[in-house]
Amino acid sequence: MEEEDSSVAAKSVVKVEVGLGQLCRCFCLFGTRAAPITNKSKNINKNSVIKVAAVCGSLREASYNRCLIRSAIEISKTSIDGLEIEYVDISALPFLNVDLEGKDGSFPPAVEAFRRKILEADSILFASPEYNYSISAPLKNAIDWASRPPNAWADKAAAVVSASGDFGGGRSQYHLRQVGVSLDLHFINKPEFFLDGLKSPEKFDSRNLVDEQDKERLKEILLALQAFTLRLQTK
Structure with a gap:
């Protein structure tokens, strides 16, 4: 079952006819696209960690x-300034029961x-396998425990990566993003990371991702x- 921003603005003007006269109301809808980040922590304040x-769903x-x-932990240590990643184990959590x-x-x-680790974090990295077109039961259980008042997830930035069969875990990612709406989690939209681990086992050794690309x-x-995260916190 397992494995398992320069900003660009687009503006449209809508004219609305009211009664006998023609009154124009302008609604400006703006959308921005994040510019790709391709270098090492460019313009990051080194004092901001x-x-x-x-959190892994498996x-x-x-x-x-x-x-x-x-x-991800190894990459953060060797090639990204000002980023510390800590793996938070969810295996000891009991089933949610008020x-x-x-x-x-x-x-x-x-x-x-577990809740303390989430509260103390600036942002969240999920690794979510796809189980039956959705996220795993352990991950949902962890999410629900940390969402109990006060919601530990609220207003944090988040990203999700997946290694699973078929679509590389894409369907689980979209379910997780939907859950994030309720949690007030703010997921990055791009880039995305899906990997079909079943078809490409050579991309891994026994413990790590080894494919350079x-x-x-x-x-x-x-x-x-x-x-x-820095944008949200204005650090």
Whole structure:
């Protein structure tokens, strides 16, 4: 089942006829497209360190998606200034059950620890395998626990990468983005990262992504996430 911005503005003017006269109302609709980021942390203040919580939807140690997380951590250490990625394990989280919450609003220890990691992060990197056209149960469970009041995900930048069969996890990514609307998570739109790990196992060794072209694509995701986080926080 597993594996598993120069800005460009476009303006349109709509004329609306009202009653006997012709009154013009102008509505300006602007859209921007992020410019591709292709170099090493250009114009990033080195005193601004973006902390990224990396969450993997697969619990399997040899998961291709875990490989993506490990490779992202290595890339951030070796070639991106001002970006720190920490893998946050979700395997110890109990199934969501409000009965497990204390009357004082406390959570089970594993949940408290997970929520703290998310709250302390500036942004989130998801590695999401595709299970039955959607995200995995462990990932949804983690998302739901951290969304309990106060919502730990709110107003954070996020990015998602996937290594899965068929469409490379694309359908799971779009489900995750839909969930993000409810969470007030702000996903980067471009670039995107989908990888069919089943058809290209040679792109991985036992623990990491080894294909140089795909590692460069993964780096582009991290640079875009870093830049978008700084824009949101005006750091």
